[in-house]
Amino acid sequence: MPPSPDDVLSRHPAPLVARLRAAGCVFAEEEAAELVAAASGPAHLAAMVDRRVTGEPLETVLGWARFCGLRVAVGPGVFVPRQRTALLVEQAVALLRSAPGTPVVVDLCCGSGAVGLAVAAALGPVELHAADVDPVAVRCARRNLEPAGGRVHQGDLYAALPAALRGRVDLLAVNAPYVPSAAVALMPPEARDAEPRAALDGGPDGTDLQRRVAADARSWLAPGGTLLVETSARQAPLTATAVRAGGLRAAVVRDEERDATVVLGTDPRSSVSGSSRSAVTHSVTDRNG
Incomplete structure (x- = not known):
């Protein structure tokens, strides 16, 4: 019987960890443990380590990423959810926690669908839609969201969404690419080389997609609804x-510890639940500066 992955690591931990560290893996010990736990045998472990040391993100090697306490399926060619994006999820949950009825949530530029999945997991019943222009991302998002009752659409921004959603969206969550074009080359290799450039490059100043999203958001939001956009402090x-x-109406929420920034755009039209949503927005903004 071939040795188990645990046996491989327990007998030869130093070479495995040293190989990962030599490849630039800062948390080599932790990554080694994750790879061993995911391997079905020594050959599988060796293949995964080979992929990792060539620069593929750990998450796509494993097939999943940790995000907001969930395991989110990811794969090669799909944007890996960042931990800073948890701020966007937290804002969404705070805004909708006391909303009456079943809120309508759209995860636009959804990638793996991590944001929509985390919001739905935290809130309970929601009408969840997600959209992305990339067919690889759409396939991945369907793996994550369809078991949770979400619907995933393929297309360019709002063109992907069913027309029946217009004017009904309580929360529009957007993590569009926002890295300025010239800065993409400065990103870590596992991002700039392994993830699709279209998921990273936000144009000359990083806000090309954000401006397009913001220009049409109000026509899709329900009265009093909210647009949440992840961005950078700069x-x-x-x-x-x-x-x-x-x-x-715009407000900026900043979390220095996670280097996370979200801009909230609130529809000024009144709604039954609009006052409560606005109150949450202002209290969170004041607390974070």
């Missing part, structure tokens, strides 16, 4: 300007 003023240009 680009937040540009993102907020785009949100205001779309006719929404």
